[in-house]
Amino acid sequence: MENIKVIVIFGTRPEAIKMAPLIKELEKNSQIQCTVCVTAQHREILDQVLNIFNITPAYDLNIMKAKQSLTGITCSVLQGLEEVFEKDQPDIVLVHGDTTTTFAASLAAFYKKIPVGHVEAGLRSYNKYSPYPEEINRKLTGSLAELHFAPTVTSKENLLREGIEESKIFVTGNTVIDAMKFTIKDKYIFENDELNTIDYKNKKVIIVTAHRRENWGSGIENICNALKIITKDNEDVEVLYIVHPNPVVKDMVHSLLNGVDRVHLIEPIDTKEIHNLMKKCYMVMTDSGGIQEEAPHLGKPVLVLRQVTERVEALHAGTVRLVGTDIEKIVSNASKLLRDPDEYNDMSKCINPYGDGNASHKIVAALLKYFNNN
Numbered sequence: 001m002e003n004i005k006v007i008v009i010f011g012t013r014p015e016a017i018k019m020a021p022l023i024k025e026l027e028k029n030s031q032i033q034c035t036v037c038v039t040a041q042h043r044e045i046l047d048q049v050l051n052i053f054n055i056t057p058a059y060d061l062n063i064m065k066a067k068q069s070l071t072g073i074t075c076s077v078l079q080g081l082e083e084v085f086e087k088d089q090p091d092i093v094l095v096h097g098d099t100t101t102t103f104a105a106s107l108a109a110f111y112k113k114i115p116v117g118h119v120e121a122g123l124r125s126y127n128k129y130s131p132y133p134e135e136i137n138r139k140l141t142g143s144l145a146e147l148h149f150a151p152t153v154t155s156k157e158n159l160l161r162e163g164i165e166e167s168k169i170f171v172t173g174n175t176v177i178d179a180m181k182f183t184i185k186d187k188y189i190f191e192n193d194e195l196n197t198i199d200y201k202n203k204k205v206i207i208v209t210a211h212r213r214e215n216w217g218s219g220i221e222n223i224c225n226a227l228k229i230i231t232k233d234n235e236d237v238e239v240l241y242i243v244h245p246n247p248v249v250k251d252m253v254h255s256l257l258n259g260v261d262r263v264h265l266i267e268p269i270d271t272k273e274i275h276n277l278m279k280k281c282y283m284v285m286t287d288s289g290g291i292q293e294e295a296p297h298l299g300k301p302v303l304v305l306r307q308v309t310e311r312v313e314a315l316h317a318g319t320v321r322l323v324g325t326d327i328e329k330i331v332s333n334a335s336k337l338l339r340d341p342d343e344y345n346d347m348s349k350c351i352n353p354y355g356d357g358n359a360s361h362k363i364v365a366a367l368l369k370y371f372n373n374n
Contacts, residue, residue: 007090011041011101016049021178025360048270077104098134115146122155123310173355211244219325224256226330301347
């Protein structure tokens with residue numbers, strides 16, 4: 001059999017984190033020729049991950065623009081990948097998750113009749129506008145994909161209900177657990193000096209990230225006001241809010257929290273920094289999808305600042321709790337974890353349902369099986 005030509009496409013930092021260990025696994029296999037293409041839907045924070053994992057893309061569409069729209073991203077990816085596919089002629093395209101890059105890349109591959117492998121397939125919130133636009137991006141990608149790499153049995157069952165053939169679904173675990181093997185270090189020293197000044201032993205450090213489109217405006221405002229109450233009521237709490245660079249988020253967060261005692265507004269940090277910071281923290285509050293998988297792996301409770309989550313396995317396992325953006329609900333749930341040791345232990349000692357760190361190996365094995373059979 002000739003080498004299988006695989007092109008891996010991603011455009012944002014979360015995708016890069018989760019695809020990096022898979023790229024490394026693909027590159028180790030003598031039967032596979034792996035090519036990396038980035039759209040750079042995000043630019044600077046994507047480059048951080050590429051540097052950490054020493055990944056050099058063969059193609060860089062560099063599409064990011066100020067105040068870019070979803071329509072603009074989709075059109076730019078479609079047009080850019082048409083040329084890439086004509087030049088590279090891949091046997092299969094691998095995409096990840098639920099970004100606009102993921103959907104547009106899958107559609108571009110479909111137009112060229114190139115099979116698509118969907119990593120982290122089958123997650124569903126069953127609310128088309130939450131997460132927005134991710135829920136529909138993921139469903140449309142699932143409709144276009146040939147192979148579906150589901151992180152959990154629940155994700156597989158979602159796909160089966162939608163009519164996907166069982167033979168084309170592979171339960172692998174989540175590649176983000178694989179990535180943490182590369183990033184977590186003992187006695188880690190942060191590149192951001194402010195993070196080295198925090199008293200992680202004697203303070204209860206809360207990491208906060210919140211940037212999703214559905215939280216823009218009143219959602220972000222409520223989160224910030226809840227953090228003011230939490231720090232005022234709990235003198236042993238330090239909040240590290242990692243602020244997304246999007247001006248819609250950044251301007252509001254700084255206007256509401258700048259100068260608030262024991263609230264630190266942190267510029268975006270790279271993957272190694274955030275993973276090692278989660279290892280040291282007390283708990284996490286986030287509207288991110290990936291952090292709902294990462295923090296429980298380290299035994300850290302997560303309060304999810306969203307109305308719904310497609311990571312239902314984490315809810316069922318008890319590693320995360322949905323609190324939305326209601327001020328009272330955020331404060332009350334945070335207070336329970338800060339003041340009740342039993343409440344904290346119940347969440348922190350739950351088993352993370354997202355695998356054993358061998359997802360990338362399982363995906364490569366499934367690819368080889370697919371091409372050997374065809």
